[in-house]
Amino acid sequence: MSKAEFIENVAAAGDMSKAEAKRAVELVFGEIEAGLKRAKKDGKFTVGTFGTFTITKRAARKGRNPQTGEEIKIKAKKSLRFKPSAQLKAAAGC
Template identity: 35%
Template sequence: MNKADLIEALAPRLGGRAAASAAVEAMVDVVLREVASGGSVAITGFGTFERVQRAPRTGRNPRTGEPVPIAGTTSPRFRPGSYFKDVVADPAGLPAEGSAGVRGAVTESGTG
């Protein structure tokens, strides 16, 4: 699933493609800005987006075997939450109706 597919999947739930597109764009913007500034975004049950520092290290040129210095870098990391891991390990645990991201499987009518 790519970004356009995600927007199409959200459109019926959010009242149209424009609303879904705005929601996806807003979430991506907030996550990018927060992580880029050194913060983290934790979504309970889903996971955490954060910025990590990778230390400089020495690698090897595979052709010659010569040591090659590799500079330290900053990169984003996503760590899935325990609920996300559980659902991926056992998809049968997903609720038949309603939102899978809500623990206790709340359905569209608001009951579980």
């Protein structure tokens, strides 16, 4: 689903204009981003009954170029993970 489709669905479900829905969606996404920036200490940001976003660190490692078989170095980096809450899993039928 594209962001535009998501905004259209929110507008229809909330009985609001697309402009109002876009503002609401942008506020929610912005708050999630801000929460992740604040979460640098423990690396977690929980959104109520929605789920938990976690920032994890991936260590540097060696890999192989699949075309040439040459060994390459893969840099260390941070990764973002999401774990849905039990309520969200139940709503999705998982």
